[in-house]
Amino acid sequence: MSSAIEVRNLQKSYTGFGLQNVSFCVPQGSIVGLIGENGAGKTTTIKAILNLIDIGGGEISVLGSPNKITKRTREDIGVVFDDICFHENLSVSQLGKVMQGMYKRWDMALFKQYCQRFSLDSKKRVGDLSKGMKMKLSITVALSHQPRLLILDEATSGLDPVMRDEILDVFLDFIQDEQNSVLLSSHITSDLEKVADYIVFIHQGKVIFSLTKDTLLYQYGILRCRTDEFKQIDKDDILAYQKKDFEWEVLVADKEKAAQKYKKCVIDHATIDEIMLLYIKGVQQCEG
Amino acid sequence: MEIVISSNTSKPIYEQITSQIKALIMSGELQTGDPIPSMRAMAKSLHVSVITVQKAYEDLQRDGFIETTVGRGSFVSASNRDFIQEEQQRKAESHLQEAAEIGRTSGISLDKLIELLTLFYTEEA
Numbered sequence: 001m002s003s004a005i006e007v008r009n010l011q012k013s014y015t016g017f018g019l020q021n022v023s024f025c026v027p028q029g030s031i032v033g034l035i036g037e038n039g040a041g042k043t044t045t046i047k048a049i050l051n052l053i054d055i056g057g058g059e060i061s062v063l064g065s066p067n068k069i070t071k072r073t074r075e076d077i078g079v080v081f082d083d084i085c086f087h088e089n090l091s092v093s094q095l096g097k098v099m100q101g102m103y104k105r106w107d108m109a110l111f112k113q114y115c116q117r118f119s120l121d122s123k124k125r126v127g128d129l130s131k132g133m134k135m136k137l138s139i140t141v142a143l144s145h146q147p148r149l150l151i152l153d154e155a156t157s158g159l160d161p162v163m164r165d166e167i168l169d170v171f172l173d174f175i176q177d178e179q180n181s182v183l184l185s186s187h188i189t190s191d192l193e194k195v196a197d198y199i200v201f202i203h204q205g206k207v208i209f210s211l212t213k214d215t216l217l218y219q220y221g222i223l224r225c226r227t228d229e230f231k232q233i234d235k236d237d238i239l240a241y242q243k244k245d246f247e248w249e250v251l252v253a254d255k256e257k258a259a260q261k262y263k264k265c266v267i268d269h270a271t272i273d274e275i276m277l278l279y280i281k282g283v284q285q286c287e288g
Numbered sequence: 289m290e291i292v293i294s295s296n297t298s299k300p301i302y303e304q305i306t307s308q309i310k311a312l313i314m315s316g317e318l319q320t321g322d323p324i325p326s327m328r329a330m331a332k333s334l335h336v337s338v339i340t341v342q343k344a345y346e347d348l349q350r351d352g353f354i355e356t357t358v359g360r361g362s363f364v365s366a367s368n369r370d371f372i373q374e375e376q377q378r379k380a381e382s383h384l385q386e387a388a389e390i391g392r393t394s395g396i397s398l399d400k401l402i403e404l405l406t407l408f409y410t411e412e413a
Contacts (some may be wrong), residue, residue: 029338031337186358194335197337197338269298
């Protein structure tokens with residue numbers, strides 16, 4: 001399987017913050033979720049992929065063209081950021097016409113169809129739309145020029161559960177064509193738990209893990225135990241741990257194995273949120 | 289063809305998919321040569337990731353329930369049902385044998401094991 005996006009050893013330094021050796025890939029036909037706390041480097045990574053910032057080092061290839069996004073690849077990429085940058089005075093239908101002039105493969109019928117599906121009033125001014133509606137408009141525009149790759153930064157954050165579900169439907173529709181791929185960053189990990197194939201976790205400018213979602217959900221587990229039990233746990237089994245007031249929480253990579261080895265301890269399923277929390281707030285034993 | 293997925297059991301979603309498709313084939317609702325939905329279509333309608341369905345289909349293929357041809361999709365395998373049943377029975381036998389051995393060596397009574405098996409068998413209908 002070839003990759004839609006391949007990032008290798010990406011470096012970028014700002015004062016007080018930087019990306020260090022960020023590597024991951026987005027295989028064609030898959031949905032990849034980028035997670036991490038605010039300021040972890042998600043948006044910087046996305047900007048680097050889109051060639052909006054100069055990178056300090058490393059290689060990025062997008063849809064087979066290395067390092068520079070060309071005019072051709074720009075046509076093939078649909079981008080949605082968390083704030084909208086269309087002109088406030090245009091109406092929705094006028095915006096459609098402006099975009100038609102920008103993209104060669106703009107599909108006006110598709111644009112209208114999405115507007116209807118998302119109940120966007122074509123006469124309304126962009127400036128008068130609510131935040132959620134603006135987000136829908138942004139996604140509509142990104143999809144209407146028939147991209148091969150969708151890149152979304154916090155696109156589902158301002159939306160209600162019904163709308164988020166509909167957007168997930170749109171993503172799954174989009175990848176019915178195996179050539180298409182999606183990279184999305186989101187704080188709402190329950191959405192990613194549903195549709196994402198791979199999860200990439202960035203923390204303090206580094207990739208902590210890049211794994212299939214099923215590995216995280218079905219193999220990772222959280223072991224809860226008392227202090228004397230904690231001392232007996234093999235250090236190699238611990239990915240991260242945290243001491244709470246009454247118990248220790250330990251993240252393990254294989255919950256079945258851990259359940260056999262440490263029979264006295266409680267072992268729970270780990271949600272993506274819990275895994276993130278333990279890595280960020282707990283003590284890391286080794287980087288996985 | 290109907291598949292019901294529960295999102296709050298400990299059973300992984302791919303296992304839920306495989307066991308239900310197996311049941312449909314064993315009950316005869318899906319016949320040899322019947323097409324089954326493409327991985328992407330199933331992922332979309334169940335709202336799960338493609339890789340999850342892919343894993344389910346790979347397991348089904350490994351156990352001889354379905355066949356996948358590139359470009360044509362997946363179909364219920366031609367190997368007959370008796371054969372599959374026999375194969376599955378052999379699998380169950382070997383697991384039971386193991387259980388019996390554990391029971392014998394650690395003094396778990398036969399009645400206890402039967403009781404446990406009955407419990408497991410009726411629990412997940």
